[in-house]
């Protein structure tokens with residue numbers, strides 16, 4: 001039985017119609033006085049995402065891609081539970097908990113400028129709910145179906161409210177051909193219940209190919225017809241901030257150029273996880289933090 005008092009009920013026999021979100025998009029009084037100006041805040045509020053071209057200098061970013069390349073050569077590393085291989089088992093698709101594996105990634109989660117913007121939008125202190133690198137090798141990197149991250153994090157991790165942000169840092173150029181993230185502006189305003197019950201260890205399958213928690217195509221189509229689809233592109237070092245409930249997807253990488261993006265998911269310290277609302281067992285720590293949830297403090301750039 002699902003929790004009937006749950007405002008964001010999903011994963012039931014049939015998918016109900018979408019309905020308005022319950023929380024504000026920008027939280028607290030943190031709007032003024034942070035790094036983001038009023039126009040940027042308005043754009044984020046309207047679209048559910050904000051693109052910051054060349055936010056990090058390229059010399060800051062190149063070492064992270066080099067670290068990923070070294071990891072990818074290490075067969076033992078690729079056997080770790082945090083590593084998800086592509087369906088052909090040849091290339092890395094995702095590495096989770098990068099900030100727990102590498103101190104350089106951990107320090108980047110606390111970059112003072114990034115932390116300032118996230119705190120401004122979430123209205124206070126934050127911690128890392130999840131970090132990952134999604135890597136799409138040239139000619140082979142698979143895509144991701146349309147989905148809301150919050151629908152998964154609410155159902156399978158017990159994230160109570162929509163008060164989390166993904167910061168996606170481009171480790172390589174994202175161009176129109178190598179599978180950039182596609183987003184539907186304005187989709188963050190609606191919760192779309194998804195049909196289908198959740199298997200206990202769903203993540204063992206969903207991180208390779210998501211089949212549960214997918215919104216009905218009719219709902220995606222309605223929102224795309226109304227708002228269009230955006231696929232921000234730019235050089236390595238660019239930053240995409242997107243709200244936890246913004247619908248997003250990405251295509252296979254059919255180009256010769258690799259695409260690797262680093263994701264830090266910041267959750268408000270006032271939105272710590274409870275029991276999964278789908279009544280499934282808790283997911284592993286490397287997907288959903290329950291212990292390391294103290295407020296992040298800035299780590300100043302060298």
Ligand code: 6CS
Pocket residue numbers: 130132144147149152206207210287
């Ligand atoms: O299950 C998760 O947490 C992951 N699944 C997707 C499709 N996006 C967010 C997250 O990395």
Ligand code: FE
Pocket residue numbers: 147148149248
């Ligand atoms: Fe996602």
